[in-house]
Amino acid sequence: MVAGVLSAAGKQHRRAAVRGLLAVAGASATANGIGKPLFPRRRPPDDSVPFVRRLGKPPVSSSFPSGHAASAAAFATGVAIESPTAGLVVAPIAAAVAYSRVHIGVHWPSDVVVGAALGTALALGTRRWWAVRAEEPAELGPTVEVAALADGHGLLLLLNPGAGSGDDDAVDELLAELPGADVLELDAERDFTEQILTAIESSTPSALGVRGGDGTVLAVAKIAIRADLPLAVFPGGTLNHFSRDAGVTDIEDTLDAVAKGAAVQVDVAEVRVDGHTAEMFLNTSSLGGYPDAVRLREKWEPRFGKWPAAAAAMLRVLTQSEPLHLRIDGTPTAIWMLFVGNGRYSPSDKVPMSRPTLSAGELDVRYLRADVRLSRLRLVAAALAGTLGDSAVYVHRSVGELDVEVGGSPVALATDGEVPREGRHFRFRAHRKALQLYRG
Structure with missing residues (x-):
């Protein structure tokens, strides 16, 4: 119910609800599926609390650790990671759930303490594979009078x-x-x-x-x-x-x-297709399966949040797409998808969530290699483990220009969500301080 209320309260709170629920899933599975079988412990005796506080049918599984406390703490911590304000509201509810397990005599206090610690740790661990979006705007160029x-x-x-x-x-x-x-x-x-x-x-x-x-x-x-x-x-x-x-x-x-008359200078980027007129973009340009992944992510994001939707979309595309054979700055390679961002995106080793700068004259280039053995499996494993930045399948670099030449038939290029044309030769370039933008 709490997750439903948060989901209806705006995008940031929706992300908080999704992270909280994912943390609950991990905490519940760990506490009940691993902790209890490994550390069997009897429940407190029936006479440990007054009769009016006892459950009619007390649980018979291991007392250690408390699965309820783990799930409550995981949800509250997951929510707080995305929205500290919402976390303060949810925290007393989580604390009440944890205390209630001792109050009704089905757990020892140590069960609850360890369960809560476990849930908190697992929720904090979600940051490893799902980055927290920075709400601060990007660093822009110098101010100008207009x-x-x-x-x-x-x-x-x-x-x-x-x-x-x-x-x-x-x-x-x-x-x-x-x-x-x-x-x-x-x-x-x-x-x-x-x-x-x-x-x-x-x-x-x-x-x-x-x-x-x-x-x-x-x-x-x-x-x-x-x-x-x-x-x-x-x-x-x-x-x-x-x-x-x-x-x-x-x-x-x-x-x-x-x-x-207050303005700042902002970077833009362009891509020239097969030597024709350059197409400007403000956000991203992409080849391969990335445009399809973005469309699926945007379709599923309102229900599941950006990172879960992005992960599911990427899995769908990877299972259905064919490798794209091309040359990147003259080097032959095969990829699943190519992402080129205007400015520097963050984090560098996960799904891009925010843009810390739009003033360095940089293109943020990322691609997933298909010429590595078991590339699909290795990519999924690295994404789930939070080690994408160390994987040979994932390449990330910042450049001022990028040259991409595709072998075979022309392929579609997407810029800022649109697909302007197909081509075989794409030349990307960053333009520093090209746009004057009114900003207070």
């Missing part, structure tokens, strides 16, 4: 009505704060770039603003860089990875930055 636009005068605000939940009240509030802005509602049936360029030509703005998700932000950011205009981001989509990592999730702070 146009200060009081009441939005000089701002071309681009709205994507198809992004996110379509919160009309939020849009109305934003427009009320920017009465002087020129507003364009983008038509999803027409090319965004053409619409934006036409609006810029007619209004000659001093800055661009955008309300939408990652895809909309990317479309506008490309033009902001091309036109040398600063960008104000007002997140309003289903996926807002860039705005979250760049620390522009608070609309009031962004409005204040627009009014004061």
Whole structure:
């Protein structure tokens, strides 16, 4: 029940509930399946507590350790790892569960103490294979002075009505704060770039603003860089990875930055496919099974949390995909999937959870090798053991440029969740301080 309440209380609390339940599963299995058979101990005698406090049918398994105390402590600790505030709420409930086992006379105090210690240790151990997402935004580039636009005068605000939940009240509030802005509602049936360029030509703005998700932000950011205009981001989509990592999730702070002309420089990345025009991306680009894994993860994440969903998605893709044979910076190899991130992602040895910097001019490159014996089995074993960073199957490095040439038929490339085109030769490059972003 507690897990259900947490799951309904937002994304961070949902992660807390999932981590808590996984910790409970481990604690219960360890205490009841391993601890009790290895350390048999009789329960306290019936007369150890008054008759009114006794259970009608006391358990007959080993008393040591307490499985209830282990599970309660594991859940509370798992929740606290993701959300300390929620952990403080859950902790008294866990303590009451643990104490109740002594109060009703089915456990010795030492059973409860050891069980609670076991559950706490196992919950803390989940950090080894499931990293805790850092809530702090990425480190961005230096501050720059850009146009200060009081009441939005000089701002071309681009709205994507198809992004996110379509919160009309939020849009109305934003427009009320920017009465002087020129507003364009983008038509999803027409090319965004053409619409934006036409609006810029007619209004000659001093800055661009955008309300939408990652895809909309990317479309506008490309033009902001091309036109040398600063960008104000007002997140309003289903996926807002860039705005979250760049620390522009608070609309009031962004409005204040627009009014004061406060901005920072942010890195972007590009990929050139078969020598054609480069495609910019703000978050990630990928080849192989990674795009499919991301789609599955995003589908399952609301129910299970990001890491469990990512692990399950990766397992599904690995069992169904074929190796991709290519050259990475001239070196022949075979991979299951390739991930290229704009900026440095963290942690380096687990599923990427956050982005600590967007100012170093770096590409975060990760790939899973398929040319290693028993690569699938070794990959799964390393992921479960929390030793992915030491596995020969997993390669991670930071570079400024990356050249990838695929053998055989063209393959699909995904950038920021979209699949713009197929190709055989991909050249990735980081662009340092390319985007001017309003941020307070």
